[in-house]
Amino acid sequence: MTTAVASPFRFFSLRVLRARRLGPSLVRVTFGGPELDAFRSLGRDQSLSLFLPQPGQSEPVVPLDLAWGSPRSSEAGNGGGWWQAWRELPDDVRAVMRSYTLRALRHDPGEIDIDFALHGVGPASRWASRAAAGDRALVLGPAIADNRAVRFRPPEDTGLVVLWGDETAVPAASAVLESLPAGTRARAWLEVPRAGDIQDIATEADAEIEWLVRHDGAPSAVGAVRAARLPLGERPYVWLAGESGHVRALRRYFVGERGVDRRRVTFVGYWRRGMTEEQFRAADQSS
Known part of the structure; x- marks a missing residue:
């Protein structure tokens, strides 16, 4: 059977x-x-x-x-x-x-x-x-709600949700922030090309959202996060998505410099500078 x-x-x-x-x-x-x-x-x-x-x-x-x-x-x-x-x-x-x-x-x-x-x-x-x-x-x-293509999965004991994403990840980061229940502590950095791309995000979480506008000379992803001197506490969960070079650099910062358990860091490269999506997929599959 x-x-x-x-x-x-x-x-x-x-x-x-x-x-x-x-x-x-x-x-x-x-x-x-x-x-x-x-x-x-x-x-x-x-x-x-x-x-x-x-x-x-x-x-x-x-x-x-x-x-x-x-x-x-x-x-x-x-x-x-x-x-x-x-x-x-x-x-x-x-x-x-x-x-x-x-x-x-x-x-x-x-x-x-x-x-x-x-x-x-x-x-x-x-x-x-x-x-x-x-x-x-x-x-x-x-066709099934809980599927492997949903990557944001904070542990139940998470004390702080940390997010970074560029414009390709702003839709996902916005949906994540909107899904967080009241009382959840969150800190997010969202990077966009121009000030007109900044959006209102409705969330019940205790969230601090910083928009990084490249056209206005915003610092690099790692620079902005490092400058914040963010107190992570004992149970942070970190979600990083966007250009793969920035994602890797931020992961190294959180895991290597800040000591975050790598199992509590979700990182997804949506694209790579200088590559088409076809080239990026081929490089990803060969690595």
């Missing part, structure tokens, strides 16, 4: 409902579609993969078994057959795939928000800057 186990991830075909600028460097795109009835997430820093059309295409081109209107693969992971089939499509034909974090999930009606950092040169930035109602996209996302 065998027991069927539901895959934690599946594909969702979606359409853009609306898009709005959050600042000069950030845009929020809201997606909807009937398939979101099966989308499940605890929120926080839930990551997902977004598939977008190439220029001149009306919809993202994916392998036949993922085509619009066909049944979705139940084995949605990089080890599944879809991954190799997608990779074998011509470079200028196959859908652009990029990793993002979920900013918000709403039911009745089903909607998800994804915030895009507009770097101006990448295909996802170009697509997001022009996104309009009706545009099609495909998302590889969670």
